[in-house]
Amino acid sequence: MKGWKRALSVLVLFLVWGSLVLAVENITLRAYVIGPGPMGIKKATNLELAAQRLNQMLEAIGSEIRVQVDVNFSELKWSPFADKFYLDFAAGKAPDIVTLRETAELAKGGFIVPMDEHVEQFWAMNYFDFYPNLWEGATWNGKIWGIPHDISPTGVWYRRDVLRKLGYSDEEIDRLLPPDGDTTLETLARLAQEAVKAGLVEYGILHRPSKGPGIYNMLLAFGAECYDPSADTLVFNESALLNFYRWHKSMVEAGVIPPEPPSWSTIHSTFVAGKTFATLASHIGTPAEWKAKYGLTDESLYHDLGFMPFPPTENAKKRGVKPSSVHDFPLYFVTSQSKHPELAKLLIMFATSSEACAIHSRYTLRPPYRRSAMYLLSDVEYIQKTAASVESVRPVPVHPKFWDYMDRVFEALKGVEAGVVNPEQAVEDLKMWFLAEVENGRLL
Incomplete structure (x- = not known):
């Protein structure tokens, strides 16, 4: 209770100070928000809602200040969206708030400001019930740099109805592919290959057509840990990477994985239509997009589809590797070019309230990132069933070179699957890049 009162006092003092010192009546904050794609729209509209809530408090204390927010929402993919931000920053035209995922790169380059003092000040008022593991994905070099506003644990989606056609009972399916x-x-x-050979599906397994958290999750399934947090260094596990590439090569040869990953629209549409047995390209909230764009029904979601974390390989499981889900934790950041950074932080605080979190979760079918939002989602059956997945999700490594590393891993994977390069050469080429480009990287 004392912590909450202290946070409220800090907020009131800030607002009163602003009303006395600042001569402006209207302050406009600009924000760049990425979906990517249309499903992330609530991350943008929640900033607009936050401005309404903040203005209500300003009015209540008699302040003449009003906050307006100009949100630029983009459905672009990560790379072109990031390019726009960096270009605008170079021109001195960066927004006050941006949503990106390259925390370490942004912090190291001076593009964003720390948020740890703000989080500490308002912990008891707003941030106390965020899932603790989410802060790991927001922290680099001992500081918190952004505020979580989304969570979508990766995993494997598969078609239970296809397995039934192969003769498996629901009990057998749950034993073979358990929810955990x-x-x-x-x-x-093996099940994917059975489905392909029986002519029940066009594709056995599909993965992402680009780098992303799902590729990192697949590496973990082979025991290929890529990061040592105790030393803040990237790791190159040669044997695990070789097994990773060899497995994919064998899956292409068996007709389970195509030699070239299809487009996102093909991945989603063929899975919803039952023409793909399993997709490794999606996350726990993807059904919202499938319902909005590809005609997925609630009946099919609950009866025909199954979801589980990425399972380890047999060898990795023997070595103690557990099933895993990961998330890349895009965050709300305050840029270093903001003229009103403290006000921008307050706006973010209101944009991540329990109310705002529940609005985002209800629309996207992604689990809430804070526990209190669950009370506002009691009528959403899917979220009630899947919310627990948040507590065990792993953040992708927060390291300046991590996404470059994943880009190289994925480009090599495309070459192996296409038959352009063999697994051994792919690993050797990747190793040469790692030694040349990753400072203090560790070889296993």
Whole structure:
């Protein structure tokens, strides 16, 4: 209670100080928000809602200040969206707030300001019930740099109805592919191959057509840890990476994975239509997009589809590797070019309230990032069933070179699957890049 009162006092003092010192009546804050795609729109509209809530408090204390927010929402992919931000920053035209995922790169380059003092000040008022593991994905070099506003644990979606056509009962399906992922990647692959050979599906397994958290999750399934947080250094696990590439090559040869990953629209549409057995390209909230764009029904979602974390390979499981889900934790950042950074932080605080969190979750079917929002989502059956997945999700490494590393891993994967390069050469080429480009990287 004392912590909450202290936070409220800080907020009131800030607002009163602003009303006495600042001569302006209207302050406009600019924000760049990425979906990517249309489903992330609530991350943008929640900033607009936050301005309304902040202005209500300003009015209540008699302040003449009013906050307006100009939000530029983009459905672009990550790279072109980031390019626009960096170009605008170079021109001195960066927004006050931006949503990106390259925390370490942004912090190291001086593009954003720390948020740890703000989080500490308003912990008891707003941030106390964020899931603790989310802060790990917001922290670099001992400081908190952004505020979580979304969570979408990766995993494996598969077609239960296809398995029924192969003769498996629901009890057998739950034993082979349990919701907690306590199985093996080989079991998933064997079932996918059965579905392909029976002519029930066009694709056995599809993965992302680009780098992303799902690729990192696949590496973890092979025991290829890529980051040592204790030393803040990237790791190159040669044997695990070789197994990763060899497995994908064998899956292409078996007709389970295509030699070239199809487009996102093909991945989503064929899975919803039952023409793909399993997709490794999606996350727990993807059904919202499938319902909005590809005709998925609630009946099919609950009866025909299954979801689980990424299972380890048989060898990795013997070594103690567990099923895993990851998330890349895009955050609300305040840029270093903001003329009103403290006001921007307050806007973000209101944009991540329990109310705002529940609005985002209800629209996207993604789990809430804070516990209190669950009370506002009691009528959303899907979220009630899947919310627990947040507590065990792992953040992708917060390191300046991590996404470059994943880009190289994925480009090599495309070459292996296309038959342009063999697994051994792919690993050797990747190793040469790692040694040349990753400072203090560790080889295993």
